[in-house]
Amino acid sequence: DAGVTQSPTHLIKTRGQQVTLRCSPKSGHDTVSWYQQALGQGPQFIFQYYEEEERQRGNFPDRFSGHQFPNYSSELNVNALLLGDSALYLCASSWGQEPPYEQYFGPGTRLTVT
Amino acid sequence: QKEVEQDPGPLSVPEGAIVSLNCTYSNSAFQYFMWYRQYSRKGPELLMYTYSSGNKEDGRFTAQVDKSSKYISLFIRDSQPSDSATYLCARSMEYGNKLVFGAGTILRVKS
Numbered sequence: 001d002a003g004v005t006q007s008p009t010h011l012i013k014t015r016g017q018q019v020t021l022r023c024s025p026k027s028g029h030d031t032v033s034w035y036q037q038a039l040g041q042g043p044q045f046i047f048q049y050y051e052e053e054e055r056q057r058g059n060f061p062d063r064f065s066g067h068q069f070p071n072y073s074s075e076l077n078v079n080a081l082l083l084g085d086s087a088l089y090l091c092a093s094s095w096g097q098e099p100p101y102e103q104y105f106g107p108g109t110r111l112t113v114t
Numbered sequence: 115q116k117e118v119e120q121d122p123g124p125l126s127v128p129e130g131a132i133v134s135l136n137c138t139y140s141n142s143a144f145q146y147f148m149w150y151r152q153y154s155r156k157g158p159e160l161l162m163y164t165y166s167s168g169n170k171e172d173g174r175f176t177a178q179v180d181k182s183s184k185y186i187s188l189f190i191r192d193s194q195p196s197d198s199a200t201y202l203c204a205r206s207m208e209y210g211n212k213l214v215f216g217a218g219t220i221l222r223v224k225s
Contacts, residue, residue: 004157031211040122042202042215043158056212090157094211100146100165101211105157 002027004093004106012112013081021076021109025093031055032074033103034066035090043090049074050097078111086113117141118205120216129225133190137203137216140184147179148213149188150202158202161188193223 005024013019025032031050035043045058049068068074072093078085088110092103120137127133135149146165150158164170167181176189186203200218 033211033213035213040217042118042120042204042217043213045212045214048211050211058212092213097211099206100163101206101213102160102163103148103211103213104160105150107157110155 004091004104006089006091006106006109008109009107010110010112012114015081015083015113017081018077018079019081019111021078021089021091021111023074023076023091023093023106025072025074025091026104029093029095029104030072031094031096032068032072033092033094034074034076035092035105036060037088037090037108039087046076055097081113083113086111116216117214118203118216120203120219122217122219124220124222126222126224127193129193129195129223131193131223133188133193133197133221133223135188135190135201135203135219135221137186138184139186139205141205142181142184146206147177147186148204148206149175149177150204150215151197152200152202152218154199190221193221195223195225197221198223 033048034046037043047057063079088108091106094103148163149161152158174191178187202218204213204215
């Protein structure tokens with residue numbers, strides 16, 4: 001049973017560029033959440049997708065956008081990259097919209113903005 | 115005040131010791147509490163979750179929630195060097211799937 005997968009593993013971009021990160025959820029999961037983890041910090045919630053719609057959003061600017069596809073996979077897009085966007089981007093998947101909301105994380109994509 | 119607070123450590127213990135990891139939270143509406151383990155340069159791994167108050171045990175791990183004092187604990191018995199990692203506590207609301215994490219506690223188990 002494949003767990004949550006993310007691509008690419010590492011990415012180096014220049015300030016002002018745009019980036020797209022990809023996530024495939026765990027088999028049987030239909031909800032995908034994205035988190036940003038800065039060095040030495042806990043993950044910060046960016047947004048969540050369910051039924052191809054953004055259901056919840058954290059305190060992130062509109063430069064951060066996403067999409068969920070009919071097969072439940074998801075993309076995170078970040079425009080006009082800033083140096084402060086350098087972080088580990090984590091995708092988590094879960095099933096449904098009822099508690100206990102067990103979320104399983106992928107290995108992450110490490111983004112470096114220079 | 116942060117919603118979920120953890121002592122960042124590092125916490126260093128000898129192999130075989132009982133480890134106590136703790137979090138406090140500020141919002142009494144929190145319902146579910148999770149513990150994740152994160153090895154260096156890896157994604158967080160769900161260890162266990164608890165609902166409301168009480169204890170939950172899974173092998174060498176015990177999670178405890180005290181809602182009256184807004185305190186969450188994870189106990190690790192017979193700690194092993196392979197337990198060396200960052201431990202993250204998180205909470206979710208009853209409605210909605212968003213997780214709010216603490217900053218994590220670094221644990222080092224010395225052999």
